[in-house]
Amino acid sequence: MQRMPDLSHSFGRRQVDPQQRRQLVRNVFARVAPRYDLMNDLMSLGVHRYWKRVLARQARQRPAADILDLAGGTGDVARLLLGLGPRVLVCDPGLEMMQVGRARGASPIHWLAGCAEALPLPDASLDLVTIAFGIRNVTRIEAALAEMHRVLRPGGRLLCLEFSRPAAWLRPFYDAYSRLVIPRLGAWVSGNPDAYHYLIDSIRVFPDQRELCTLFEQAGFETVAYRNLSFGIACIHSGTRPSADGG
Template identity: 60%
Template sequence: MSLPPDGPAIDRSFGNQAVATDERRALIRRVFESVAPRYDLMNDLMSMGIHRLWKRTLARRVAHCRGTVVDLAGGTGDVARLLRGPGRQVTVCDPSAAMMAVGRARADSAGLQWIEGEAEHLPFADASVDLLTLSFGLRNATQVAAALAEVRRVLRPGGQYVCLEFSRPRPWLAPMYDLYSRWVIPRLGAAVAGQPEAYRYLIESIRRFPDQRELATLMREAGFTDVRWENLSFGIACLHHGSRA
């Protein structure tokens, strides 16, 4: 794990001023509605199954947590299923009803609760959540700072926030990763999901998202304590940890 020192100045136009909020929200909803039926299959193909290992790592890191658990941007519930366990009430929260409908229809969804909601306007009371996880969804928030503030608001004192997100790989890996994401992933999206434009958007959202140090700085500015990060697969993905004091 890396303990982040004070980071550099951050371009806060990402997800805020660069694209009008309503337009970006509508675009994101269209993207996930269009890919919902084959979203999990595409994740398997694009990552060669490695995304499942990343999500299991997240689940292991929070295995000690109990109480009310929210998996934000939980989509079809793949992470929420890993979070189920004794002493936990797990809720999937996602802005896409289409994505959650795919997950709710699966036979292994027993015990999960489902609620529609956006990261910037969480449908939970102040200080009501013990653990909030967020996997590959923060970069789709229209306003990242507002989403982080909302996460902190709903956490109980001592509550934990863990975010799994794509980040910046090691320099030796970055050129190969860039070529793969730029040329291979949209073609997979076209061949399997029939939605190359949707996957071009998803790749562009990864490129524009703050890196490890920048996101840690944003979390501290939102009021989180014990902020740290843990690179996975040489930085292709990253687990960001924070607490509400």
């Protein structure tokens, strides 16, 4: 079994214990919540909207009645999934992020407080789980993937959109942009350079495309595949809970 770097002790460049990390990540999103969507637009020059639409298109390739957008934050992805099933559930430990999403108006989104590592949902109760830019923030990725597998029905799908490893030719530009531009933007718009240092550092230490496939497989997913977006800056991983896995 391939061992991945243990991220449960890593908060950016700092080594912390897992409980501390969980709290620090929560604080990051509590502080940036009011400006989170604006920052996303500025940092990615709006491209995150395109990545999320690709994720939603992939989700729509198959019917799904019960849908969870995990780490759903302000509900961007959940909104794109409305209509695919009768209701979409957002689950996120960040109450401030979900409050911003709720304030955008009534919609058939259901908001649920909870962590990816201990989902407050019954076994085999969902057809589709999406998670966008969320898994990198989870303290125990293996536990979170096991939970996503548990709550999916046999044949149900997981779609995960996350930053990944860009093509080699792009890396120097991408690194310079990440190091020089993003923390300054974060300081200017949200008053929070530290939160955006965390963002950059968490992307740097996160498993690459192949490593994340391995983690999916180790959690029991099959037909695991990935699709690079914008030359690998972001990536969509997909996997299916096997139809007959005894779980």
